[in-house]
Amino acid sequence: MNSNPTKRDRVILGAVCATIAAALLVYSQTEAFAWDEGFHLLAARLILAGKRPYADFLFAQTPLNAYWNALIMRLTGVGWRIPQAMAALETAGAVWLISSYVLRRSRLPVAIGLAFLIGLNDVVVWYGCIPQSYGLCMLLSAAAFRFTVGERALFAGLASGAAASASLLAAPSGAVLFIRMWRRPAFLAGALLALSPVLWALATTPRQFVFDVVGFHVNYRQVQWSGWVAHDAGVLTSWLDSGTGLILVGLAIAGIWVGRSRPDVRLCAWVACVASAYVATAHPTFPQYFTVAVPFAAVLASAALEKVSGRWPAAAIAMLMVAALAREIWQEHGDFSWGTLAPVIAKVKQVATPGARVLADEHIYLMAGIMPPEGLEWSSGHKIEMPLDQARPLHVLPQSELDKQIKNRMFDVLETCEESDVKRLVLRALYKNTEQIGDDCFVFWNPNRP
């Protein structure tokens, strides 16, 4: 174990991590976009306006990331740019925590290779630069791991609990670390402290919290996903058809084998396997969910890389990762982004008079500065079909009820990026004015009221 890396090594690794952070920051401000980030940002906006998740609106996530984004917005203003910049920095922080750990155990080339391996992994870049909880979870999980191997139980518990408070996807990692630290009550104390946002919500709005965070995922997640088995099989095997995915998974598996006598490798193997197994059971699952296992997979990969002497393997990995990411960004360039939504936001702002009732995607509410009507805070919540008396206390607006409101022309302005909805609801017949913006989005205003 190289427990005392030289200052030169630390500076070089710091420079590499800073370069990766800069790349992630640039990406977060230009190309980074995921459709689901809309409701995360809107939740933060609602919190900022004094609303409480679960109690006042449907929110199927644990709350810490939404509070964190709300704090960022409180300090820097409503918008997507600073939350995305923060997410990029959180991801870069995770890269630094893991690669600096590897530097303490191994050699500089291994640490650098590893920083590139995780920092430029395409799924990490796509989803670690948006204000969903992936960046925060990776950072907190990496911190929890380092505190655990450093036997700092209180901080390990705090970081694990905070990760689970940011996303339930990170809960299994915390559970494994808890088992590793079970003789240390401080871990449990820290975890409980960090879980206080979750425990508070559970105490104040137990019914809504359990429905949103558990019931929705158990009972409604697969609704409108009839092909989830094939979808999940495709996701779970996608690393086989991804050059960079293959390198990370291949090195991690090799690392488990060659480093099996090392306690930190055994710990990471357990965490990575348990977290991956848990995420694989989230039907439908998605590649980005597996980012919570990336810090641990990275430590495993480092055990394999350590066995290869010389600098060229690390240099080759760095070059391959740069080339593969450049190709991915080039190929994805022109896809849907915040830039695509800018003219849609402008149009909605132009046609929505003060007090107008607006039906829109979450991103549009956020950027147009419009508060969503009750039940419209999360569009995926509409797939929950239940009697209205049950739906009301849960802040659910079922699709059938929403369709009725649309057909009764209850919305002064309607924005959608789903062409199938435009056809299904015959929206052109319901509104006097329509504008298609780009290939995918439509704004309707001036309803044909009788």
Place this chain on the structure above:
Amino acid sequence: MKRREFAMVGAAVAAITALLLVYSQTRGFGWDEGFHLLAARLIDAGKRPYADFIFAQTPLNALWNALIIRVTGLGWHGPHVASALESAATVWLVADFVLRRAPVPARVWLAIAAAALIGLNQVAVNYATTSQAYGLSMLLGVAAFRFCLEGPVLLAGIAAGAAASASLLTAPLGIVLFLWLIFRGGVRRVAAYVAGVLVGLVPVLWYLAIAPKQFWFDVVGFHLYYRQVDWSGWFLHDLEVLTGWLDSGQGMLMFVLVAAGVVMGRKRREIALCSWLVAAYCLYLSTTHPTFAQYFTVALPFAAILAAGCLQELYERYPRRWPAALVAGLMAAMLARTVWQQAANMSWANLETVASEVRRVIHPGDKLYADEHIYVLTGAMPPPGMEWGSSHKIAMPADQARMYHVLPQAELDKQVKRGDFGVIESCDEDEVKRLGLSDLYGQSKQIGDCFVFHELKSH
């Protein structure tokens, strides 16, 4: 060499052969194989490539397919079986080569890994089981390589010449082996090799002699002057193809193993020759604008030998057999995933339904406008100039076009609008709209992505 080792590698190659055969008879399909099969059909009917119809390939594969069709009857099943067996034979030649040269304790798994790297490569499985020249080119290429190293070099020359006669994609093979023999062999060996190449090139030389102008235009002129027509975005397309391995599990695995094999095994003679072959192929194939992933299958046997070289060097440093077994397992898993994901792609089964509809609606004496596959499946002979759909993009004066058996798109459009065709079949919806076929014909049927039009309105 122990019999048991041969049996184990033989069993692996037999399993790959069975898989290739099954794939060739079920999913094996490449759009471009239509004109290869149609060319074979025309040769079988007594026509001569270049002299009687345009054919922008060297002739051996078409002649070979014509022979197969003569024996097995008109259709795609026989040529597909032949291609699958050619690919399987390539797999065997490479596996056997590795088996004979690798260190004893690991050689079985190294040979199996090499076999998997070719026989389970998704691009090779997709394309080298069709009636295009990929299977034959791989087989002749690896035969030339082995004869060059193991003798007799006359046969190396014949195989290299025959490979170039089957597809111009293999042209670098003959040149690299020639240079290798100049530096590593004596004058006699070089002379024997050159004599062999000339023998292998007999089909090319024959057609060059009987139709020099047409041969030159088809095989060289078309690729120099007309290949990029209708491909305005070829530069980005090529960049995407050339970097495609970065976004493919098999591509990345192969690249890493090949690059490491070149570095780690550079002192070994066969690795050095394979390195030159792969480098020459990659350079040459990346200059054919537009290029395609399947072109690189001709370099695959040599890449597999380099990859096995890497695994061998790894074994010498870290004597475990599992890395080679893991490579074989990964190749199988990756192929299974790709085949599953591509299950809904177009296949011959889709086109057979279209061909049935064409057969049902066509009247004796009707002139048929169709994709090449449909001519093959229905047994109809294409009208002059319709033997290769891509040739319509060659715009040239009528007297020149006639000499080269070219029907420019403008002239074809006129014929369509004049109502020269009793039945039109097309799987190109843009073309259907552009020509306004729904207005020209009274009856139409859409089958998947394809359309069949008949009953001209003016009639």
